[in-house]
Amino acid sequence: HTAVLLAAAKWLSEHRDEVKPNVLFLFQSSEERDPSGASALIQQGVLDQVDAIFGIHLWQPLEKGQIGVCHGSMMAACDEFTITIEGKGGHGAMPQETIDPIFIASQIVGGIQSVVSRSLNPLQPAVVTVGKVEGGSTYNIIPNEALMLGTTRSLTEETRQRIYTHMQRIVEGVSASYGATGRMEYRWGPPPLVNDKIQSRYVEQVVKDSFGESVYATELAPTMAAEDFAYYLESCPGAFIFVGMGGEASAYPHHHPQFDIDEDAIPIAIELFVQLVLRYARQTG
Incomplete structure (x- = not known):
């Protein structure tokens, strides 16, 4: 160019x-x-x-x-997000003594996909993509923390704001329902x-x-x-x-x-x- x-x-x-x-x-x-x-x-x-x-x-x-x-x-507008789930680690053989952030992250991945299918106008295109999930160190240890990185895309400012609002609610709500803490850092990119x-x-x-x-x-x-x-x-x-x-x-x-x-x-x-x-x-x- x-x-x-x-x-x-x-x-x-x-x-x-x-x-x-x-x-x-x-x-x-x-x-x-x-x-x-x-x-x-x-x-x-x-x-x-x-x-x-x-x-x-x-x-x-x-x-x-x-x-x-x-x-x-x-x-589209292009925004980025980082979601951190803080749970309680422990032995994989005793999950009842832990708050598993990897399991909670999996629920959030599914939950935030519902933003596009259930919280937005179906005539307004939008994308929510999780591109990276990170957590744990080995096969039999439940970690304290899990991390997710991703991007959202939208063609209007109204859709853009609704995506952010509903994702924030899902991250915090799903995490709290399992006794964990969920935080979402949202970086606003090009409109x-x-x-x-x-x-x-x-x-x-x-x-x-x-x-x-x-x-x-x-x-x-x-x-x-x-x-x-x-x-x-x-x-x-x-x-x-x-x-x-x-x-x-x-x-x-x-x-x-x-x-x-x-x-x-x-x-x-x-x-x-x-x-x-x-x-x-x-x-x-």
């Missing part, structure tokens, strides 16, 4: 007579870390003079040669990524005019993956765009050990950035 933006910047700087608006090239700062650098950049005023912002992500789930955008919600509908419609038209009607992915659905570009869209109208690269050269999904980028998609992304700038100038006069 850095190469794409650098190439677009190079072409636009070499054709300044064709470029009417001022253009800011913003390289995402620590976008894979939590907290990311987006909020800090916004606080420093990088978007104060910006009228519209566009971001491009090469996207393996989308077929190479396709370009897609959502008119509204496109990517839902929501495209400005005027700017996303502009992107759609640019894609159709520049690449042809068949290139535009008309049924692109939101994804529960997350992206800190969402912070920029909270501060400035704009749109996030997927440029497809799925196919034989890029057959494995993002973050897979065998993931590889299809470099044939890079020129498409560069051209899209260039056309967004050139046509925006004509659109705004």
Whole structure:
């Protein structure tokens, strides 16, 4: 993505007579870390003079040669949680003398899955995933403590808050019912990524005019993956765009050990950035 933006910047700087608006090239700062650098950049005023912002992500789930955008919600909020269960350890042969945090953790794993199925609007997508469970040291000892790490995803702030509230209640309630103490530390990550509908419609038209009607992915659905570009869209109208690269050269999904980028998609992304700038100038006069 850095190469794409650098190439677009190079072409636009070499054709300044064709470029009417001022253009800011913003390289995402620590976008894979939590907290990311987006909020800090916004606080420093990088978007104060910006009228519209566009971001491009090469996207393996989308077929190479396709370009897609959502008119509204496109990517999920991404939050992380750590749940600690404090029980009472002891010998595995005498469970009646213990408060087993591993057993309690197993009840909580099942319980928090009910948040999605029973506490949320079924028309609002959400995900609760436990990615790590840790506790104990050997086969016949019940430990004092168990730990769980996971992530939640949601497309609206209302859903996001309800997930947190109900998870907190389940963790504390289930733990207390067995005589243990349950604590949940919740780390709020990027908010839902929501495209400005005027700017996303502009992107759609640019894609159709520049690449042809068949290139535009008309049924692109939101994804529960997350992206800190969402912070920029909270501060400035704009749109996030997927440029497809799925196919034989890029057959494995993002973050897979065998993931590889299809470099044939890079020129498409560069051209899209260039056309967004050139046509925006004509659109705004």
